[in-house]
């Protein structure tokens with residue numbers, strides 16, 4: 666495919682100087698992660714996990730990986746095993762009252778959280794990834810991107826001792842209505858969606874403005890070359906080079922898709938745009 670845009674659109678703005686310390690790319694993704702203290706004023710995710718080798722995982726790739734290398738955000742893992750008790754560094758025990766599985770111990774979690782929160786400043790939420798939590802949303806990610814950083818607690822087994830959640834006033838956040846074996850994938854989803862909202866992480870800032878949820882609507886359909894594929898053509902208007910008509914078509918498509926697929930979002934959008942704030 667050629668580098669030429671498929672229809673006439675404004676040239677993307679050149680990349681701005683980052684004005685930050687550059688962290689050199691290293692051979693292994695794990696080395697992208699920094700210990701504290703670190704780059705002042707740079708958004709950071711601290712992740713408490715039994716599986717630190719799962720990080721950066723997919724976050725070390727593409728835009729998020731490059732931004733991590735360039736010091737636009739930071740990542741630190743706190744190995745829960747380091748806080749385990751006894752010769753075998755146990756982190757879990759059987760559930761009080763009986764039942765299947767194991768529960769992560771309050772004393773072990775407490776020590777890990779205390780260490781993770783040491784030195785954090787400003788607005789720094791503490792979140793437990795949990796199927797019982799509030800579902801993740803673009804609004805949540807926008808709030809987190811404005812924070813100074815976030816500490817994420819990844820559960821395993823049957824979850825964590827409830828007293829820890831109460832003691833620290835931990836916010837519970839869910840990836841969706843299903844149960845995974847651990848919180849690590851949910852943590853990476855949250856970090857990915859947040860980091861891409863940090864200024865300069867996305868090369869073309871406009872793509873974050875135009876995509877699904879940012880305006881309260883789902884995104885319009887996208888097309889690229891070839892102009893014809895298996896007899897399917899690209900809508901004429903997108904090939905016209907007429908920016909006004911393209912914008913109108915996209916808005917209409919966004920509205921139609923949202924109305925059909927997500928009546929909940931559509932109702933909220935209509936209410937917001939009718940000026941009814943009540």
Ligand SMILES: C[S@@+](CC[C@H](N)C(=O)[O-])C[C@H]1O[C@@H](n2cnc3c(N)ncnc32)[C@H](O)[C@@H]1O
Pocket residue numbers: 793794795796797818819820821822823824825838839840841842843844845846847848849851
């Ligand atoms: C097997 S799950 C525990 C499920 C728990 N017994 C329950 O029924 O709610 C183990 C860990 O995976 C993580 N987890 C599982 N599903 C999740 C989801 N939908 N969203 C976020 N985290 C999840 C949580 O950290 C949880 O502590």
